[in-house]
Amino acid sequence: MSNPRPSHLAQPLRSKRLWLPHKALSIYMWLLWLLLVNEISAGHVLLGGFLAWLIPYLTQSFWPEEMVLRKPGVAGRFILLVLWDIVVANAILAVRILGPTRKLQPAFIEVPLDIKQDFAITLLASTISLTPGTVSADLSEDRSALLVHVLHVDDADTTVSAMKARYEAPLKEIFEC
Amino acid sequence: MLIEIIVSVAVLIGASFALIGSIGLVRLPDFYLRLHGPAKATTLGVGGVLIGSMIYFSASEQSVSLHELLVAMFLFITAPVSAHIVAKAALHIRLPCIERTKGKPWQSGES
């Protein structure tokens, strides 16, 4: 048994920054706090603000790179698209699950990846899993392709290109251009 | 009353999806197929229930109750990853898929 040298260990540790190391995260944290306490009062707004500073500060070394949302508009549209697809996906799925299973034509298909960022890949893989009839089952070790299991496929190539166009492209736009 | 109806519909739809997901889990012929039910249907089902709850508590307590969103969000983030990692495990131990499956899974460790 050989153990590959995990590349992630080589990631440089960033020196600690005191002031808002992750601005996006901080906003996210602040909103989260208000969601959690389920009330908006002056006290909680302040406390949330404090935590929005404290937690990113404490956990910054766990975040290898700072995420920057390049195109909030695209991101918003992408989220709506995914939500819609989830609903559709489930309707289709329900039919397939309850219908005759013998007619299903499952398949493993390989989706070559253009995006390289782990975060973006994760988003893509998750999206694929949540949407119609597909579950991302594996990621190649060099992060060049995603193995997707499809519940029912008529034409594999079409499915692949559809996925790439519908989900990968916007993600690429959001994170990498 | 309207709110009651909305909540009722939401929870019923949600529960139905949860049930459907679990039916899929029992009914579908191989592991990879069964994976689809929980990954999507069940997650959505719980989402529906959570929306119902959100509306219900917002109405009954006269103030916006959004913290169910947190659970929902959490589920939507984690469910696909759960599915992914279980599938990865299944692929690793070379769990067979039904014969008519097109394409072949990667051999474990291949890229």
Add this chain to the structure above:
Amino acid sequence: PATSLALLLSYLPRIFAGETVYFHQPWLTLLGMDLSLRLDGLSFMFALLITGIGLLVVLYARYYLSKNDSLGRLYALLQVFMMAMLGIVMSDNILLMVVFWELTSLSSFLLISYWSGKTEARKGARMALTVTGAGGLALLAGALVIGNIVGSYNFGDILAAGDLIRAHDLYPLALALILLGAFTKSAQFPFHFWLPHAMSAPTPVSAYLHSATMVKAGVFLLARMYPALAGTDLWFYSVSSVGLATLVYAAYTAMFKHDLKGLLAFSTISHLGLITLLFGLNSPLAAVAAIFHIINHATFKASLFMAAGAIDHETGTRDMLRINGMWKYMPITATVAMVAAAAMAGVPLLNGFLSKEMFFAETLGLEAAPQITWLVPILATLAGVFAVAYSYRFIHDVFFNGEPVDLPKFPPHEPPLYMIVPMAILVILCVLVGIWPNVTVAPFLHAASLAVLGSSLPEYKIALWHGINLPLLMSFIALAGGLLLYYQRKGLFAFYERRFRSDEKIVFEARVQRSVRISQSITKRLENGSLQRYFGLFVAAAVIGVGVELWPLASFTGPLAASSVDFISVLAALVLIVSAIGTVLLHHNRFAALLLLSVVGLVVALIFVRFSAPDLALTQLSVEIVTIVLLMLALYFLPQITPNESNPLRVGRDVVLAGAAGSGIGLMAWAVLTRPYDTIADYYLANSVSGGGGTNVVNVILVDFRGFDTLGEITVLLIAAVAIYAMIYKLQLPLANADGTGRVWSTDPYPPILMVLARILFPLALMVSFYVFLRGHNLPGGGFIAGLITSVALILQYVASGNGWVQQRLNWNYRSVAAGGVLLATVTGLASWLFGYPLLTSTFTYLNWPVVGKFEIASAMAFDTGVYITVVGATLVILSNLGKLAQTTYADALPVTSPAKPEEAT
């Protein structure tokens, strides 16, 4: 000893005046045992023997021992013994006497085993200790019975209460126990066998302990208790029959011993039997004779032992078959020994003759049980014959009888002067007493007899010549018969060899060995090293115990009405039952069992929710996951499959046992649930807000009302962390490089998608845990749950990104973190001392800040922070170290040249 002797002699006049001297020091009053001593005639006589002969023995031993032997040790032990022996004779408290009694057994044990390298010595010593120790225990019991009857342990009271004792129901028991003590100590048949084997002791010891003094403790006891116990038929039959049997049997056996000291030992036993017999006769004169013989025997036997020691010392052997014709080599010793032996034989003009005469006279004067009493004088004479025979043998076979046969040391010489002097002194005493008894021994005897017999002292006369009478005739029969017998010895020896080959030592050793073996087999059967057995017994004991107690219960169902059941609850219960049973059925597949166990845990959490315990649900959920993770961490190092090794019988037994125990628990739950109760809980509900400052009563109980429990509980966590850390340290485990089916592990330890998500979740989880912590006092949550959430979030990082990665970022010493948490909680509790309140007294107050508004701060929160920190620290010590375990073993398991040491984080 000289000092003791001098001191003793200073009391001489008072004792002769019939006085008793007392010494009293309160000690264990509550036990009824004071340190009180008495010096009456009896004890004085004995004390004189003890110190006098002691002095001589000490002198003798100085020259007897070889250079390699530690004289100091011998002297120290002799000193202890002498002290104990004096204690026996001078105790004024029967319990105190038992104390000294056992001390003599102990010191005898140590003295016999003085040459501890010899197997004989060790075994002899052990045997002596066991037999006399057993007797001592019996004596103790007897003493307690007597104390119970009399109401005092003081001899003064006991001796005065003879009638009370003899009339009591417990008299036979007390008598039996005390006689057991006396007989074992004085080597009476059938407990005599230890004494010959005690002869492996150095000869001075034999002379002192095993002829002159210690063995006399038994007869001393008879003398001491005479006023309290004697005078009944029971006493007569038991004491005299044992004495008679011993007298005859031992005298007979003594003739055939080739070992010098063996001969003397059996002779001693025989003489002790004689004394016992005298005491047993229930006649005052016999008692006087007994006391007289005690003195006489001590003098001649001690000198004989010394002579035997001298011969042994000079020739290197004690075997009479080899020792012959010593007259030529050591005439002085021979003279001395011959006189002593003659005294032993009862030759006139020597002291032995006098007491023997009295003895013979007494055997004739028996009144009780006339149909058998005629036997007594006959047997006594027979024993006399044997005694003469062995005495004569001692003289003839040693000092004459041709030339010695290959002695280890040749030629022998006279021993050093100071070995002869003690012998000589004793022998001179024999002669003096023998010729002028009234001048020498009479006052002592009188005083001693007075102490034994009290005012009813009979008229007696010690004299060389009582005229020609039956006793004199018996003496002469004995002398003549003995000489005759000795000259017929060849045939007799052959007869003896044929008949009596049983060696009591072998029998005794075999018995001890057998009891050890039996014990071992019993122990092995009981304590068979099987946990299943032990645990089965535990469960069975519980089932039986509870079952017996529950038997009288009229009905398990109590008066309370049961609440109604709903569909979901039934369903959940079914899920739980199926998964619990599934866990059992699938337990051979360990991983699957683990999954089913999780289901049980989940449903338990749902039960908590269903019945209004949100805090419990939260805790159960978090603990369960941590437990499952732990189980998996461990399972990695264990076989994946449990072999099927229980036979159906055992399975059946276990099912019954487990089923019974489980049903019992369930039934008791049902019984309690249907009964009303009156609880202190209302107090908590009423005081939680006003006194504890929180609305979540469960949390307030944990951090305030019963904060001490919680302090203990986090200490348990800390200890677990420390303990686990210690156990894992240097643990080496065989590491599976493939799973149960032989498949090599995946090469991708850290799936990127998981890694990304884990990092996203981390701050989220921290936020949640902060939230749960903060609200704990008022709503479900609290430090413990928050701590677990934080831990789980960190565990996720470990799982997703590995030990090395996390350590790079978070290099804490978790053990210190855990300790710090406990410290914080304790110190918070201690703060209340400053205000004069007990530990853990909490306080809280409400602040009203601008903008922020009104909020509460409570000292309980600091305490809860301690809980939080401890939980995080402890959980992570456990998990991260278990995680590292594989790393270390993995690195160790590989060849040194292997490049694969990937996770040595720098």
Add this chain to the structure above:
Amino acid sequence: MLTTAVVIAMGMVGIAIALNLLRLVIGPSLPDRILALDTMYVNAIALLILFGIYQGADVYFEAALLIAVMGFVGTVALSKYLLRGDIIE
């Protein structure tokens, strides 16, 4: 009406959980069982939320949140066990 709806919904979720258990018990593979357990956790969240609505109390929300977190961590750990044996390395 809401009560009826919630009770029916709870029934459906309950049946879903029972189905999950069925899959968990029959397997046949370990990933199947893990998947079943994961699904059961998610369904349990639904059940808890429904119970909250039924009782009109939202004290059960945290439990639901915690099940979500713990269920995920559990699934990840179990899967990683199948992948690597050593879940923390």
Add this chain to the structure above:
Amino acid sequence: MEALIAIVIAVMSSCGIYLMLRGRTFPVIVGLTLFSYAVNVFIFVMGRLHTDAPAVIAEGASYADPLPQALVLTAIVISFAMTAFLLVLALRARAELGNDHVDGHDAEDVKSP
């Protein structure tokens, strides 16, 4: 409902005790965990069964008995610590004894499952 709970407790304890009577460390630990679940539920229900009455002080509500709940919390934590300890001890025993039998020896009549 009381009967249902009693049955649940009975089943959990029986299963737990049965597994604790097995000869290998892992089932014993699983059994112990199961048994501790049963014990926890047992303590909990000693406060009797209350529906919709969490012990959180509010206006005019009824409350479950909070004391057994607090006890269960303590018991859970302690049994967690103990289980963890036993688990590591099982590993230690495995390393020292070379197998995972509770008595440190492989039974002679091992049949492969």
Add this chain to the structure above:
Amino acid sequence: MSHLIILPVLLPLLTGVLLLLLPRKRRLLIHTVSLASAALLMVFTVQLLLRANGIGYEVYALGNWAPPFGIVLVLDKLSALMLALTSTLAFFSLLYTAAETGQRSGQTLHALSHFLLLGVNGAFLTGDIFNLFVFFEILLLSSYSLLLQGGGPARAKAGLHYVVLNLAGSGMFLIAVAILYGLTGTLNLADMAQRVTQVSAADAPLVAAAAVLLLLVFGLKGAVMPLYFWLPRAYASATAPVAALFAIMTKVGVYAIIRVYSLVFGDEAGELAGVALPWLWPLALLTIVFSVIGVLAARELRIQIAYLVIVSVGTLLAGVALNSEAALSATLYYLLHSTWICAALFLLADQIVRQRGSSEDRIASGPALRQGILLGSLFLVAAVSIVGLPPLSGFIGKILLLQAATGTQAVWLWSIILVASLAVLTALSRSGSTIFWRTTSETLDNAPAAGRFCLTAIFGLLALGVALVIFGDTVLEYTGALAQQIMQPQGYIDAVLGHTVKELPHE
């Protein structure tokens, strides 16, 4: 207010924590802190003993919550005596630990020992049954870990058995406590004692079942037939100071039995009075019988000593089962004696093992001991004490117990105890003479001589035993008063339930 009563709990806790926070390499510092704390603990407990001798009871309400609602610590003569016993034992055992750990810092060992003390002391002081459980767990977990110190297969196996059984025992403890709460509605022992009197005849069997379950749990801790089988291997495989410290562990079980069954199920408990006695008596006698058989059977000295521990437990419980003031007084005297002497024996056995090389403590011929005379003499003293030969403490304890028995009980007790004494005498003379005298050759070259501190520890413990003889009357006076206090539990109940707390400012 006086906080003295909480110090026996607080001091070990803080010491344990502090020891963990000290840097591992500061060996001397660690030893010093540990020993100083143990010495201080002795001072405190002796002070408490003196105080208990003077006053009746002292109650400390933790968190300033009035009993029965909060947890209370209660000082009475029994708890004070047990505390003093523990602290002396601990001091000498830690002294031995410090002397023997050598180059290793012993940080963990010291810390765990103090945690063990925390548990033991807490168990003696607490007046709350659930809190008793918590302290039991503390002391058990510490003991699990202490037992395993040093590693090796024997310890691992013994440890496994010990831990599993005790974990199951803890579960049973909880069930019993839960039932008691479920029926009486309280956890405070004094309060429970009052409420138990009001339990209806219909419910009494349930409470009795819980009481028996508790007895079983305490019996497991105390090593009673048929629950002692785990003990011999466990104690014999523990390192010496740990085994010595463990001498108190079985006594915790005995203590708990005395406390709970005299206070809650004492003579005034109505339907439930004396519920444990019918079980305790036969079990105690059986324990003596079978453990004596074990003593005879032992092939190793430490196993033999471990069985002697069980013999003493059986004897103690027999004394408890006699259920009289005299018997209880005798029992406590015997408890002091047996604890100290067994501990000394374990330490001594360790020195013997060290000087016998590969023969270890097998009762078979082996090399001569380097300090044969010294160790032999010490062994003799200890053996004489434990066998119950005069003039040492065991003899007195034994007589007291025998005196206390009456009627049929006396017949049983006398015969069993006397025969047991004889068997133990035989066994110990056999093992002692074999080990010290049946030596093959010269001493081993590399046999280490016993260190000064090790010997001090052994001497100290034996000296305490001797002191029991010399100051016998004083001790017996105290145990007598103690027994009186225990047999009249109303005083305890009144003291606890009548305890008032200080007003808090914010109320």
